[in-house]
Amino acid sequence: MLGIISDTHGLLRPEAVDALRGSSLIIHAGDVGAPEILGELRNIAPVKAVRGNVDTGHWALALPKSLLLDFEGHAVHVRHILDDPMPVPAEINAVIYGHSHKPSIQDRDGVLYLNPGSAGPRRFRLPVSVARIEILDGQLSARIISLDPTS
Numbered sequence: 001m002l003g004i005i006s007d008t009h010g011l012l013r014p015e016a017v018d019a020l021r022g023s024s025l026i027i028h029a030g031d032v033g034a035p036e037i038l039g040e041l042r043n044i045a046p047v048k049a050v051r052g053n054v055d056t057g058h059w060a061l062a063l064p065k066s067l068l069l070d071f072e073g074h075a076v077h078v079r080h081i082l083d084d085p086m087p088v089p090a091e092i093n094a095v096i097y098g099h100s101h102k103p104s105i106q107d108r109d110g111v112l113y114l115n116p117g118s119a120g121p122r123r124f125r126l127p128v129s130v131a132r133i134e135i136l137d138g139q140l141s142a143r144i145i146s147l148d149p150t151s
Contacts, residue, residue: 002027003045004131004142005069005099006080007106007118009033009054012040015147016119019130020044025071029098033120035059052080060142068092071133074140082113094133094140103129103144112144 003023005016010033020026023045030052031036041047051063066086067078072095078087082097094112101124103117116131128147133140 002076003068003116004029004096004116004133005041005119006116007031007052007120008037009118009120010037011120012037012100012126013119013128013147016045016130019132019147023132025069026071027067027076027078027096029078029096029116030063031055031098031120032060032063048078050078050080053086071140073133074135075135082115094142101126103127103131105131105142105144112140112142117144119147 001019001021005028009031026041026047030050031054033150034064038047048067049063050067051060051065063126068089069076075095077089077092077098081099081123100108101118104115106113117127117129119130122128129144131142131144
């Protein structure tokens, strides 16, 4: 199972840690905010992360702008900003992105597009959330996990 998190902006909530437990890999879709966040996530599972637009510190230069990963035979492309002009690779099964802080799961011509939402400081009235991806009947299946205590 993949644990998906984005837009922590230097804040790793205990609820996010709990929601990501049991992941075989954690993907951070950018705007990490501080290198300590990645270290804390590595205490749960291995981590792959991309650099977001607020990741400007020297530590962030080691983070790529995009990643192409294999998850049990499914090609997964990770980037921070969906509309960034960099091309999306052909023959992919999923695109994971962040930036907007709006959780979203969409199927676009058989490709899963997933934004886990923001797990960091609340922005406006947007929810606080992470996501998970599993393989069900040979297909990628995503779900958003709300970290809001009222939902």
